[in-house]
Amino acid sequence: MEQLRDISDQDFHESVRPRLEQLELVRQAKRAAYLFRRKIAIPLAAALIPVCALVDWMLLRLQSGSDDSVAGITIAMLGALYYWVTQPRREYAKAYKTDILPQIARLFGNLSYQVDGKIPMSDLEPSKIIPFHNRYKSEDCFTGTYKGIRITLSEIHLERRERSGKRTTYTTVFKGLAVLVAMPREKFYGHTVLMENVSGFGKWFQKQSTGLKHADLVDPEFEKAFDVFTNDQVEARYLIDPAMVENLKTMRDAYDARTFSAAYYKNQVLVLLPSKHNYFEPANIEVPATDSQSIISMKEELGHILSLVDRLEVYDAVSLHAARQDGRLPPGEELQPAPGRVANIL
Numbered sequence: 001m002e003q004l005r006d007i008s009d010q011d012f013h014e015s016v017r018p019r020l021e022q023l024e025l026v027r028q029a030k031r032a033a034y035l036f037r038r039k040i041a042i043p044l045a046a047a048l049i050p051v052c053a054l055v056d057w058m059l060l061r062l063q064s065g066s067d068d069s070v071a072g073i074t075i076a077m078l079g080a081l082y083y084w085v086t087q088p089r090r091e092y093a094k095a096y097k098t099d100i101l102p103q104i105a106r107l108f109g110n111l112s113y114q115v116d117g118k119i120p121m122s123d124l125e126p127s128k129i130i131p132f133h134n135r136y137k138s139e140d141c142f143t144g145t146y147k148g149i150r151i152t153l154s155e156i157h158l159e160r161r162e163r164s165g166k167r168t169t170y171t172t173v174f175k176g177l178a179v180l181v182a183m184p185r186e187k188f189y190g191h192t193v194l195m196e197n198v199s200g201f202g203k204w205f206q207k208q209s210t211g212l213k214h215a216d217l218v219d220p221e222f223e224k225a226f227d228v229f230t231n232d233q234v235e236a237r238y239l240i241d242p243a244m245v246e247n248l249k250t251m252r253d254a255y256d257a258r259t260f261s262a263a264y265y266k267n268q269v270l271v272l273l274p275s276k277h278n279y280f281e282p283a284n285i286e287v288p289a290t291d292s293q294s295i296i297s298m299k300e301e302l303g304h305i306l307s308l309v310d311r312l313e314v315y316d317a318v319s320l321h322a323a324r325q326d327g328r329l330p331p332g333e334e335l336q337p338a339p340g341r342v343a344n345i346l
Contacts, residue, residue, distance in 0.1 A: 117141030127263035133158035190232025
């Protein structure tokens with residue numbers, strides 16, 4: 001990462017030390033509030049649980065015979081109590097991220113940071129890899145240019161609503177990172193998506209949901225791991241080079257992701273990377289804000305994610321566009337990638 005070589009971890013830590021020292025005062029105040037709330041939570045819960053349990057029992061008696069009996073006062077009370085106790089920790093984490101992550105973002109290019117920002121769903125849905133959902137949450141959004149390429153990345157959480165009688169629950173259909181890269185001018189001729197390989201009904205459902213045809217690639221090992229669907233076989237063969245197989249496996253292992261997907265559409269490339277890890281979080285509230293490891297870990301996380309963009313090689317797509325524009329590659333003519341060419345994505 002060229003931008004990271006301009007400043008060492010130690011120098012960067014020293015450059016933001018005044019901000020960290022101010023955050024340390026915030027941490028101490030929030031820690032004191034958290035410890036106080038935790039101290040009184042146990043006797044408070046001990047006093048409230050019997051009362052709430054009695055109310056629940058009475059509600060169940062009143063609703064006896066109903067198929068939709070609901071009594072959750074005790075659970076709701078405990079949830080509210082937990083939220084109240086842990087609120088100072090969340091407030092400290094938000095203050096830390098709001099102050100420090102913009103400083104880290106500027107190390108990598110012209111990037112800005114919004115703690116509650118999100119990628120517009122109108123940019124994501126046309127990719128054909130966004131699962132059906134009813135609720136969209138997002139946090140830790142970085143937007144701007146990285147090495148001359150427009151990029152937006154964010155942690156996103158997609159949930160599907162399920163109803164049973166009067167009860168409504170939400171099931172997670174995707175939780176992880178979304179990385180959206182936009183080329184400055186050129187557009188892809190077709191629409192190509194890459195998904196984790198599935199068999200039977202799953203493969204049929206993938207094809208139906210995308211409305212694209214299965215791409216016939218030349219690497220059987222690749223096709224054991226991933227499925228590619230496209231409406232432009234020539235472009236798909238150029239974009240999905242067999243050399244990318246090892247890169248994809250390495251990326252999957254590095255992020256501990258069970259499945260992931262990518263899409264080339266319009267002038268954009270979208271990568272969805274499922275992950276249980278919560279990115280860009282400061283250290284525990286017990287750790288001083290001036291501790292260098294927390295800020296260095298955040299910087300390394302952002303650098304690691306941005307390395308995906310380096311592997312996207314979107315300029316290869318620009319080369320394909322130029323080749324077709326000047327007649328060197330007529331539509332329908334197969335373009336064979338040069339031996340040893342770096343993988344086009346991931």
